[in-house]
Amino acid sequence: MQKLPETGYLRLNQIIGNPKADPPVPPIIPVGKSTWWEGVRTGRFPAPVKLGPRTTAWRIEDIRTLLRQLGG
Incomplete structure (x- = not known):
């Protein structure tokens, strides 16, 4: 698995x-x-965060929390 930065946003892909x-x-x-x-x-x-009219992203902190909940 790739290493995630401490903070920031990730796009769906x-x-x-x-x-x-x-x-x-x-x-x-x-x-x-x-x-x-x-x-x-x-x-x-x-839930995603809208960064612009056509830009949706997720907080890295939320993805880290999800990974902990899923056991990853």
């Missing part, structure tokens, strides 16, 4: 990975996009 990117982005949490958004909707995954 950084969280769930993107094998088509060059170089490929490995997933931090290996789920699909629709599974991720369903988890956000139900509260299983953290």
